[in-house]
Amino acid sequence: MRESEGGHNSYDVLILGGGPAGAATGIALKRLDSGLHIALIEKSDYSSFRIGETLPPHAQAVLRGLGVWDAFIATSPMTSYGTRAAWGNAEPYENEFIFSLHGNGWHLDRNAFDAMLRAEAIKAGVDVHINSAPCGPPRRHQHWALPVRIKGSTCELNARFMVDATGRHSWFASRLGVRYQVYDQLAAIFAFYRFDPGSIAVDNCTLIEATQHGWWYSAMLPQSRMAVAFMADAPYLRQISWRSLEEWRSLHGATSHTRRRIENAIPLGTPTLCSAASRRLEIPVGEDWLAVGDAASTFDPLSSQGIIKGLHSGVCAARSICRYVRGHKGALAEYANFIERQYSNYLVARSAYYRVEQRWPDSPFWQERQKTLQLGPEHELQMPATGDVSSDAPARGLSKLSTSAGTDHSSWVSSHKT
Ligand SMILES: Cc1cc2nc3c(=O)[nH]c(=O)nc-3n(C[C@H](O)[C@H](O)[C@H](O)COP(=O)(O)OP(=O)(O)OC[C@H]3O[C@@H](n4cnc5c(N)ncnc54)[C@H](O)[C@@H]3O)c2cc1C
Numbered sequence: 001m002r003e004s005e006g007g008h009n010s011y012d013v014l015i016l017g018g019g020p021a022g023a024a025t026g027i028a029l030k031r032l033d034s035g036l037h038i039a040l041i042e043k044s045d046y047s048s049f050r051i052g053e054t055l056p057p058h059a060q061a062v063l064r065g066l067g068v069w070d071a072f073i074a075t076s077p078m079t080s081y082g083t084r085a086a087w088g089n090a091e092p093y094e095n096e097f098i099f100s101l102h103g104n105g106w107h108l109d110r111n112a113f114d115a116m117l118r119a120e121a122i123k124a125g126v127d128v129h130i131n132s133a134p135c136g137p138p139r140r141h142q143h144w145a146l147p148v149r150i151k152g153s154t155c156e157l158n159a160r161f162m163v164d165a166t167g168r169h170s171w172f173a174s175r176l177g178v179r180y181q182v183y184d185q186l187a188a189i190f191a192f193y194r195f196d197p198g199s200i201a202v203d204n205c206t207l208i209e210a211t212q213h214g215w216w217y218s219a220m221l222p223q224s225r226m227a228v229a230f231m232a233d234a235p236y237l238r239q240i241s242w243r244s245l246e247e248w249r250s251l252h253g254a255t256s257h258t259r260r261r262i263e264n265a266i267p268l269g270t271p272t273l274c275s276a277a278s279r280r281l282e283i284p285v286g287e288d289w290l291a292v293g294d295a296a297s298t299f300d301p302l303s304s305q306g307i308i309k310g311l312h313s314g315v316c317a318a319r320s321i322c323r324y325v326r327g328h329k330g331a332l333a334e335y336a337n338f339i340e341r342q343y344s345n346y347l348v349a350r351s352a353y354y355r356v357e358q359r360w361p362d363s364p365f366w367q368e369r370q371k372t373l374q375l376g377p378e379h380e381l382q383m384p385a386t387g388d389v390s391s392d393a394p395a396r397g398l399s400k401l402s403t404s405a406g407t408d409h410s411s412w413v414s415s416h417k418t
Pocket residue numbers: 016017018019020021022041042043044051052053054055132133134165166167168169171188190229274275276292293294295301304305306307308310
């Protein structure tokens with residue numbers, strides 16, 4: 001840490017949240033300008049289970065562009081050759097990555113993946129503090145000042161620029177009172193399993209199974225583990241029983257394909273509920289701050305795009321921050337524009353995929369999903385729209401990323417869970 005004259009810890013950029021988006025922002029910033037002093041504050045120690053495990057084939061370009069490809073391969077991700085989906089039809093059909101220009105995808109040990117990115121951020125020169133979190137509201141007087149609890153003791157960190165990478169709760173933007181737009185009430189109940197080595201041969205495709213009130217997915221993970229999730233609307237999940245293993249078993253017992261896939265698996269703990277709603281900040285930037293990854297916008301897990309979106313937004317954010325601190329005040333508006341356009345494309349793709357399933361026309365879950373959604377009346381930005389971050393001239397050391405722009409319709413087609 002750098003000590004300022006006032007005795008506080010002073011940084012150029014302070015990143016809150018050390019998931020894929022926060023780590024990518026830190027790494028990309030250091031690659032663009034090694035002289036920047038950057039701190040990353042992460043509240044966890046990366047030890048508890050994290051959900052979100054499938055990386056689509058085109059992630060390779062982003063990981064290579066960030067300079068973390070070798071470290072990624074060293075985490076031994078499991079090769080994924082595609083998906084099998086009972087979607088729109090009772091019998092599953094295959095959607096193989098073999099037809100993707102980018103090759104195969106991967107199933108991750110998410111904790112190992114996130115910890116790898118943290119290690120790469122440290123290697124790049126970012127001051128990373130785990131088990132640390134803000135313990136009071138941010139204040140602003142020329143620079144940002146934030147009380148932070150770092151490994152048990154409280155200190156005040158100062159920063160010229162703040163990045164909100166705290167995931168779907170958008171801790172920092174919420175403290176500033178930034179509103180967000182919510183598009184659905186999707187929630188996930190998920191559980192992890194393990195297989196005794198050699199007990200059965202489970203293929204390493206992701207399996208998707210649509211049901212009347214939502215859909216299931218199951219994905220093999222490294223070390224003979226599997227993630228299983230049921231995606232449905234939060235009000236429906238409040239009406240049913242799922243918390244005990246017994247109740248959870250009877251829930252997946254009513255499926256056709258998922259049930260067979262996990263009948264020999266051993267549960268690792270009880271099921272957990274989390275939000276999977278599609279939502280976005282109305283404005284993901286402000287004076288001397290911006291939001292990246294899920295803190296800026298979240299996608300339906302059907303897309304399998306959340307991690308790559310987080311990495312890519314971190315890279316785009318880093319470019320914009322570098323330009324902004326050098327005096328290009330329009331750089332943040334460009335970033336905000338990029339996030340908005342990406343979200344608009346996402347909403348179109350989301351409705352198109354859900355419309356494929358027509359077996360339950362009276363189900364509120366499917367009726368809601370098949371509506372045409374738009375960004376919303378409040379989406380207009382308060383700032384001039386001046387360009388497209390993703391099509392900027394390639395930044396130093398990150399040129400491969402300029403062609404792998406976030407989530408257009410075609411990238412979803414090649415990588416979504418169905
Ligand atoms: C059921 C489900 C399945 C999914 N499946 C996939 C998938 O197959 N593929 C895919 O690509 N995506 C998937 N996703 C989405 C994916 O997990 C997220 O999009 C991705 O993790 C977003 O990365 P992020 O860095 O923005 O946020 P996160 O991964 O949420 O990271 C945020 C970090 O900030 C930390 N933090 C939070 N608050 C604070 C605070 N106040 N101070 C300091 N630190 C803080 C957290 O500990 C965390 O480490 C899935 C999501 C769900 C819900």
